[in-house]
């Protein structure tokens with residue numbers, strides 16, 4: 001699927017608990033390639049990603065992704081949240097990917113064989129096919145992120161929202177995941193909006209940086 005053109009924020013006020021994450025922010029950002037959403041711990045990066053998925057609603061204003069509100073656009077968005085539940089660690093990698101292919105996502109139930117083949121295709125795309133039968137809890141951090149990326153790619157999204165995909169990885173694993181992300185944008189034409197504190201690993205690889213600070217959002221490149 002073609003990647004979304006842009007993200008539009010129209011006078012958005014967005015809160016997480018008592019924290020005002022965005023304070024009357026208006027902004028239009030093209031989304032091609034990789035966009036890095038940066039900001040200190042607790043600035044509200046995860047909350048902004050969740051608002052793009054309609055998982056949290058702004059107090060005021062409107063978000064549009066490729067002209068659609070999050071409730072409609074989310075069908076074209078793949079999401080990789082930060083961290084995994086303990087339960088997820090026990091299931092095989094391929095089951096984790098197949099779990100994202102239910103009928104709710106694609107509109108009609110998909111047969112087991114079809115889901116398995118599609119999961120294998122996605123795992124191959126992210127370099128995770130060779131460990132697809134092992135439980136996530138037995139994989140290295142980098143291997144786990146490859147499986148989670150395969151899951152986020154289910155349903156052929158045009159946009160991936162990735163929450164800290166480089167967290168807790170060593171230098172080499174970070175470089176490998178960044179190379180994979182760049183290659184996914186090139187081969188699949190998917191756009192990526194991601195959070196990360198690992199700015200060194202991303203240097204020269206991102207199209208744009210969105211800096212979130214004190215309720216404001218600024219485009220840095």
Ligand SMILES: Nc1ncnc2c1ncn2[C@@H]1O[C@H](COP(=O)(O)OP(=O)(O)OP(=O)(O)O)[C@@H](O)[C@H]1O
Nearest residue numbers: 016017018019039040041042043044045046047048
């Ligand atoms: N459901 C919630 N209820 C109350 N407060 C919340 C909730 N979710 C997040 N917060 C608070 O809102 C602020 C923003 O949280 P968020 O997770 O979006 O920040 P972040 O920039 O992603 O942080 P980090 O870099 O540490 O992952 C934090 O102070 C957090 O404690």
